[in-house]
Amino acid sequence: MKILKIYMQNTTMKKLFFISLIAVAFLSCKNETKSTEATGSQVSAEGPERTAKQSDGLTLLKGDFVYYDGAAVLQTHANIYGVFVTDKMHELEKLVQEYKTAPTDMIPVEIRGKITDQKDDKILWEHKVEIVEILNVYEPKKEDNDVVKLSE
Known part of the structure; x- marks a missing residue:
């Protein structure tokens, strides 16, 4: 027991x-x-902690830019954007000319712009961007030149 x-x-x-x-x-x-x-350690994207640049509705994009035969394209690591042909786009084209060896060379750039998915008669890419601000134009790295040329 x-x-x-x-x-x-x-x-x-x-x-x-x-x-x-x-x-x-x-x-x-x-x-x-x-x-x-x-404690508020999670910062909301819409909170008052945002800077003026974060609140202007523009997106920072880094990628390779090319303008050829009236069409402009920006290829990022995630998407390909059709670029609206505007004065800012022409300004960017003048800046990248310094680094081009062929008219179809893609040059690394950093821009801020307005992204849209609206239908457009000229730009057939799903994603489109209007360049608002040009931040940087970089010299392309030699090891990134993976273009195969079939004829000269």
């Missing part, structure tokens, strides 16, 4: 221990979520 009492006490203690352990773990997770929200 004495052994049964000790066993019952131990199983009751084990149950209480596991229940309290689960309760502490659950409450700790709940407090962690509250503390993250209370």
